Amino acid sequence: MTKQPSLSSLKQELADVTSLTDPRLVSLTADSRKGAQSLLNQIKRRVAKAEAAELAFQERLHYERPLWAANQLVAGIDEVGRGPLAGPVVTSAVILPQDFDIPLVNDSKQLTPKERERLYPLILDQATAVSIGIGSSQLIDQINIYQATRVAMQLAVLGLGVPPQHLIVDAMQIPVDLPQTRLIKGDAKSASVAAASIVAKVYRDHLMDTYDVLYPGYGFTKNAGYGTAEHLQGLVDRGVTPIHRRTFSPVQKIIANESRS
Known part of the structure; x- marks a missing residue:
């Protein structure tokens, strides 16, 4: 047997x-x-x-396929960091090749931090081109978060080493002279936008890790600049840093209180 x-x-x-x-x-x-x-x-x-x-x-390749069939280079664009009280808004533009094959690439919000970190270098390795655009906290204060996001997206598109012929963007209109497909929740509907969302998210998280070292006491590594209890207490105890958005309400109040004291 x-x-x-x-x-x-x-x-x-x-x-x-x-x-x-x-x-x-x-x-x-x-x-x-x-x-x-x-x-x-x-x-x-x-x-x-x-x-x-x-x-x-x-x-999630539904929008890319007809454009690829017409031999067009397609860039997906997304942003992260519109809501935080500190740090820049970060955008990314990603051109994927037609043979791109990483099925787990999805809306970054649906992925764990570990999954995003694992996918980040894979996207950079397979992508035809990747670019980052940054809207600083100072720019946000000058022209508002919506316009700063548009500028950052424009910078990301213009920074691509390979010029795209069509853009797929998450809900916004980018000030560049290119045809654009605007999708609500585009990071869940387009693989190109999903890839951009992962790149932007991981890039910004790494940036906030660095800011946490430069400006300890606000919890930037844990909260990415959002207004958590730890962050708000840090504002009260330590004041406003150069990366805080001074036009955002909680930060404005701290500045007003400081000026009165």
Whole structure:
């Protein structure tokens, strides 16, 4: 009687199964051991999850495909950091190649920090071109957050080493002379915008980590500049830093209180 392979060796051998039609699953299906059937169910769930992710990814290429078919270079643009009290608004423009294949690239808000960090270098490696545009807290105070975001998006587009022929942008109109597809929640509908959202988010998070070292006591690494209790207490205890947005209400109040005291 042939000795059955151990469950640990089966698990290792079948770790790369990506389809339920894989012939290696035939013997596993016939294996009556409880552990073998549990492994089979694990594989089925893993394959189903991967297939669902691939299907969703293909749907997120809906807007790119007709433009690619016309041999156009398409840039996705997104921003992060419109709401915080401190730090810049950061935008990114990303041109993906037609053979781009990272199904997990999705709206950065739907990903964990660990997933974003893992995808960030993969996007940089596969993308045809990537650019960052920054609207400083000073610019935000001068022209308001909406206009500063548009300027930062413009800088990101103009900074691309390869000029795009069409833009897909999350909800805004960018002041450049290029045709633009504007999508509500574009980072969940377009892979190009999703890639830009991940790049912008990770870039800004790293920037806020640096600011946390320069300006300790506000919790910038944890709150990314948003008005958490720790951040607001830091404003009260330590005052306003050069990266704070002075036109944003809580910061304005601190400045007014300082001027009165």
